[in-house]
Amino acid sequence: MTNSNNVNLTVIQEYVEFLVHKQNVKNIFVNGTTGEGMSLSVEERKTLAEEWVKHSRGKMHNVIVHVGCLSLEDSKNLAAHAASCGADAISAMSPSFLKPSSQDALVLYLKEVAAAAPSLPFYYYHIPSLTGVQYPLNSLVGKMQLHIPSLRGVKFSNANLMDFSLCVHGYPELEFFYGVDEQLLGGLVFGAHGAVGSTYNYLGFTTNKMLEAFKQGKLKDAQKIQCKIQEFMGFVFALGWGLPDFKNIMSLVSGIDLGPPRLPLMATWKPEHPENVKAELKRLDLI
Numbered sequence: 001m002t003n004s005n006n007v008n009l010t011v012i013q014e015y016v017e018f019l020v021h022k023q024n025v026k027n028i029f030v031n032g033t034t035g036e037g038m039s040l041s042v043e044e045r046k047t048l049a050e051e052w053v054k055h056s057r058g059k060m061h062n063v064i065v066h067v068g069c070l071s072l073e074d075s076k077n078l079a080a081h082a083a084s085c086g087a088d089a090i091s092a093m094s095p096s097f098l099k100p101s102s103q104d105a106l107v108l109y110l111k112e113v114a115a116a117a118p119s120l121p122f123y124y125y126h127i128p129s130l131t132g133v134q135y136p137l138n139s140l141v142g143k144m145q146l147h148i149p150s151l152r153g154v155k156f157s158n159a160n161l162m163d164f165s166l167c168v169h170g171y172p173e174l175e176f177f178y179g180v181d182e183q184l185l186g187g188l189v190f191g192a193h194g195a196v197g198s199t200y201n202y203l204g205f206t207t208n209k210m211l212e213a214f215k216q217g218k219l220k221d222a223q224k225i226q227c228k229i230q231e232f233m234g235f236v237f238a239l240g241w242g243l244p245d246f247k248n249i250m251s252l253v254s255g256i257d258l259g260p261p262r263l264p265l266m267a268t269w270k271p272e273h274p275e276n277v278k279a280e281l282k283r284l285d286l287i
């Protein structure tokens with residue numbers, strides 16, 4: 001965002017460079033939670049999708065565009081647009097104000113969204129803490145699979161590792177990306193195929209080291225790294241911080257001014273916080 005609260009397209013190119021070269025992050029999930037997708041207009045979301053696709057070309061592997069909205073028509077419109085602008089995949093969460101009447105109703109809804117971009121892989125975005133839609137994923141996935149031919153997997157942002165494990169092992173042909181960054185290692189143990197989360201914007205490099213350690217069977221090393229990340233998140237949570245303040249951390253670490261969040265979110269940083277955050281990141285050897 002700019003300081004006058006418009007989407008700031010001018011920093012995207014620099015941000016792609018930062019993610020690829022400094023964080024070793026080569027896939028991006030656009031217009032999701034961290035990007036405040038639900039607080040943007042449909043037009044703004046389309047422009048962002050286009051810009052991320054343009055600037056990521058040849059640099060990133062995948063641009064996944066989140067197209068979930070409260071309105072089915074808006075979601076279909078965004079899905080078709082994502083396909084036309086060259087995105088690699090789409091994702092949608094459940095509507096969260098008038099919530100689905102049943103699992104079947106949710107599947108019918110998602111089926112229409114996915115069908116608006118039938119050539120693109122579709123990932124369901126499971127984030128019950130924000131949508132309030134709590135269906136156990138392992139039963140929902142079975143239903144989605146019957147009705148959504150382009151279903152390729154799920155971004156699973158929930159701490160319930162039993163549900164996660166039942167999905168990974170129940171549907172081996174699908175991909176499950178874990179979305180609770182502070183316990184990603186738990187997700188990996190249960191077979192996560194990847195991770196999507198807010199902290200990879202500034203802890204991507206460190207998290208990639210954990211992924212590598214896990215891959216090599218060095219569990220103790222992986223635990224050490226995860227624990228450092230947890231210590232940092234514990235510091236952040238103790239301050240009562242959430243998304244608006246995470247954005248400040250992203251700006252601080254990247255050196256790119258990502259701006260304030262859009263209302264109704266507001267950051268709570270005080271003048272001493274940038275130095276405190278930097279000191280904590282340094283103490284934990286995270287920057």
Ligand SMILES: CC(=O)N[C@H](C=O)[C@@H](O)[C@H](O)[C@H](O)CO
Pocket residue numbers: 033127129130157179180181182196197198199
């Ligand atoms: C609720 C929420 O925002 N979840 C994010 C991903 O989906 C995570 O990346 C968290 O921001 C992160 O794990 C910190 O709690």
Ligand SMILES: CC(=O)C(=O)O
Pocket residue numbers: 029031032033034035179196197198199
């Ligand atoms: C955090 C995350 O994965 C998102 O921004 O949707």
